[in-house]
Amino acid sequence: MKYAEILHRCFRCGYCKFTLDYENFNCPPYRKYRFDTFAPGGRMWLIRAWLDGEIENSERFQEILYSCATCGNCVEHCAFTFRENLVDIFIAAREEMVNGGRIPPPVRDYFKAISIHGNPYNLPAAQRSSWAADLPVQPYDGQEYLFYVGCVGSYDERGRKIAQAVSRNLIRAGVSFGILGEREPCDGNEVRVLGESGLFEYLAETNIALFRQLGVRKIITLDPHAFNAFRKEYPAFGGDFEVLHYSQVFSRLIESGNLKPGNFAARVTFHDACYLGRHGGEYEAPRNILRAIPGVELVEMRQNRANTLCCGGGGGNFFTDILGGEGDSPSRIRVRQALETGAEILVVSCPQCAKMLEDAIKAEGLDGRLTVADAGELLDASLRAH
Known part of the structure; x- marks a missing residue:
C-alpha cells in the first residue's frame, strides 16, 4: 500500500481530531461516534494492523475506513511532517480494500453506477x-x-x-x-x-x-x-x-463592476466547503460575494474557514451515507451552530453541502427558522431585485 511506511510514525497524540482552539472535536466521524478508532490516529493504527495481518477486513473495519469525510481537518492540526499525506493515506487504504474486492455495498453500487x-x-x-x-x-x-x-x-x-x-x-x-x-x-x-x-x-x-x-x-x-x-x-x-x-x-466580476448586486436584506452565516476551503485554499471569494450585496449582514459561526466543521458529505459520504445523519452527525451539528448566530440563511458554495444541510434542517425541525442558499443563488436573487 502507498504510504505504508508512514503509518508507524503516528503515536495517537490526538491533535488531529480537535478544533484550532482545542475546545471541541472537529473530526466528523470521531465527533459522532467518540471512539478513537474513528479518529485519524486510531484509523492509522487499524490500517497498520490490517496490513500486518493482525486484523481482518470486516464490515466494522469498512465502516471505520469509509466514514472518513476526507475533510482535511487532521491535516490542519497534525504536528508531524507527514501531515500533508494523512488524507492520502486513508484513500490509499481504501484503494487496497477495493483491490482486495471486499468493500461496503453502497461503495460498490456507486462504482457500478459510474461505470x-x-x-x-x-x-x-x-x-x-x-x-x-x-x-x-x-x-x-x-x-x-x-x-x-x-x-x-x-x-x-x-x-x-x-x-x-x-x-x-x-x-x-x-x-x-x-x-x-x-x-x-x-x-x-x-x-x-x-x-x-x-x-x-x-x-x-x-x-x-x-x-x-x-x-x-x-x-x-x-x-x-x-x-x-x-x-x-x-x-x-x-x-x-x-x-x-x-x-x-x-x-472578480463584482470587483470589476461587471456584476452589480441589488439590495437583499438578510442576516446570513457562511459554511465553508472543505474542498473549496481546506483543499482548495479559497475562503474569501464566497464571502466577497456576500459582502458586496447591499442589505446582507454576514455573521460568522465560531468554526469558520480552516476551522470549519465539515457537513459530512465529503469522501463520498454524500452518495454512500456511511457516516449517516443521526443527531450527532456533522450536518446536524452544523445547522445548530448556524442557528446560534441568529442568521436566517445558511449560505454555502457547494451543491453537496446545500443538500446535506437542507436535509439536516428538516431532521432538526428547523424549517421556517433557517434556510439554505448557495452564494450563487443569493447573488442571483439580488441581481433580480436590482
Missing part, C-alpha cells in the same frame, strides 16, 4: 443538460470558458437549481461560456477518494481527451469537488487547465 451510466444517479446522459432547458445556455463550441456542472448539478434537484442560478449570473455578466451537456463525463473526484484509482484514471483521461479535442483551456466548476479534481489530480495525467470555482469568477 455503467456515467453518473451515480443511474440516469441517462441525455438528461444531463435538462437543468438548462429554459435558459439560453449554449453547448460548448470554443467559448472562453467551459462551465463544468458535474453530476450533482446535472441530476440532483437541489444542485440543478444552483446550476441555473450560477448560469443566470454568468449570462448577466456577459461571460462567454458553454456546457457539455450529455457529453459531460463524471469528474471522478469521489471515485478517487473512495479508492477506485483505475476508474478515476479512466475518467480523468476521458475528460482530458475531450477537453483537448474541444479546445478547452479555461474551466468554471459548479462543485468544489470537481474544482479539486481538475486542479490537483488531472495534471498528473497531462490535464493542465485554468480552473476556477464559480465564486472566484463572481468575486
Whole structure:
C-alpha cells in the first residue's frame, strides 16, 4: 500500500481530531461516534494492523475506513511532517480494500453506477443538460470558458437549481461560456477518494481527451469537488487547465463592476466547503460575494474557514451515507451552530453541502427558522431585485 511506511510514525497524540482552539472535536466521524478508532490516529493504527495481518477486513473495519469525510481537518492540526499525506493515506487504504474486492455495498453500487451510466444517479446522459432547458445556455463550441456542472448539478434537484442560478449570473455578466451537456463525463473526484484509482484514471483521461479535442483551456466548476479534481489530480495525467470555482469568477466580476448586486436584506452565516476551503485554499471569494450585496449582514459561526466543521458529505459520504445523519452527525451539528448566530440563511458554495444541510434542517425541525442558499443563488436573487 502507498504510504505504508508512514503509518508507524503516528503515536495517537490526538491533535488531529480537535478544533484550532482545542475546545471541541472537529473530526466528523470521531465527533459522532467518540471512539478513537474513528479518529485519524486510531484509523492509522487499524490500517497498520490490517496490513500486518493482525486484523481482518470486516464490515466494522469498512465502516471505520469509509466514514472518513476526507475533510482535511487532521491535516490542519497534525504536528508531524507527514501531515500533508494523512488524507492520502486513508484513500490509499481504501484503494487496497477495493483491490482486495471486499468493500461496503453502497461503495460498490456507486462504482457500478459510474461505470455503467456515467453518473451515480443511474440516469441517462441525455438528461444531463435538462437543468438548462429554459435558459439560453449554449453547448460548448470554443467559448472562453467551459462551465463544468458535474453530476450533482446535472441530476440532483437541489444542485440543478444552483446550476441555473450560477448560469443566470454568468449570462448577466456577459461571460462567454458553454456546457457539455450529455457529453459531460463524471469528474471522478469521489471515485478517487473512495479508492477506485483505475476508474478515476479512466475518467480523468476521458475528460482530458475531450477537453483537448474541444479546445478547452479555461474551466468554471459548479462543485468544489470537481474544482479539486481538475486542479490537483488531472495534471498528473497531462490535464493542465485554468480552473476556477464559480465564486472566484463572481468575486472578480463584482470587483470589476461587471456584476452589480441589488439590495437583499438578510442576516446570513457562511459554511465553508472543505474542498473549496481546506483543499482548495479559497475562503474569501464566497464571502466577497456576500459582502458586496447591499442589505446582507454576514455573521460568522465560531468554526469558520480552516476551522470549519465539515457537513459530512465529503469522501463520498454524500452518495454512500456511511457516516449517516443521526443527531450527532456533522450536518446536524452544523445547522445548530448556524442557528446560534441568529442568521436566517445558511449560505454555502457547494451543491453537496446545500443538500446535506437542507436535509439536516428538516431532521432538526428547523424549517421556517433557517434556510439554505448557495452564494450563487443569493447573488442571483439580488441581481433580480436590482
